[in-house]
Amino acid sequence: MKKKILAAALAALMIGTVPQMVYAADGDEMVKSYLTGLDVPESEGRVRPVAVMLNNIREGCPQSGIANAGVIYEAPVEGDITRLMGIFEDYQDVERIGSIRSCRDYYIFYANEFDAIYAHYGQSAFVLPYFEQHLIDNLNGIKLGSTAFFRSSDRKAPHNAYTNYELIQQGIDKMGYRREFKDGYEGHYVFAEDGSENTLPQGTVANEVHFDNFNHNHPYFIYDPETKKYSRYQFGTAQVDDLTGEQLTCDNILVQYSDVTTYEGTSYKKIDTITDGNGNSGGKGKYITRGRAIDIIWQKDSPWGVTHYITMDNQEVKLNPGVTWVEIVQDDKLDAITYQ
Structure with missing residues (x-):
């Protein structure tokens, strides 16, 4: 994808002007990605993404293919660990994506905000009612097996389930899911306009952001003012993509404080994706970019609606184009997040 964009930009420079309509080298029209706000080929940016557990x-x-995700969610699951959900549109040439684990119910609500097809390998019992009612299009490794997933030989089960572009397409065909966005879908995030950036001059310094609330992997991000990106760390070292060996980076971090409890008689987390636990719509949060952080609130009008991130002066947050990490944090652990 990046090579296609570069080819389009070079073509525009060669003729000394920027055309009204920009095309990739193969003639594919360029559009704004709903995930990243970047210019991408229409064949990627206007086809439903896949959300992978x-x-x-x-x-x-390290995970494979994760560097190609445009949005990554991190949320707690049982046992004080976290799972990630990567949302992909640019994955056609990725050798493998994974390893893939089982679904938790709150993730399907996050995935649906992007009209994504949700890929997972099994699920908790609390997800089954949603699947039985066909409330979200999903590719389940337990049911689809080798049609849409494969097991690698370099890791032991259950840590060796993977997929790739071809297998995902086979799974979509098998399940009969649409590839087009649903009618009326206009994207999730609001991005800064071309030629501008959101520097949060009113924000507090956030050159390092530590999430000590996640006491298993202890994730944190460090800002690089030269690249204007945050580098991701966990388990005391750089988090890399297994396919490239390169460290993961992002342009935006959204912190979403949420009511987190457990289902009665179990260790499974129950995360409220709509209210703050007191019945009030949404909750508090932070937007972090360009080495600074501001307070925000998040709002969501229905389980299957889109989460809106609102500044304290009642404006929709404008993300800087690029990769976004969304950190779902238990709302009584605000002090466990530190900024330097």
């Missing part, structure tokens, strides 16, 4: 314990790291 990713392993995030030591035995499952």
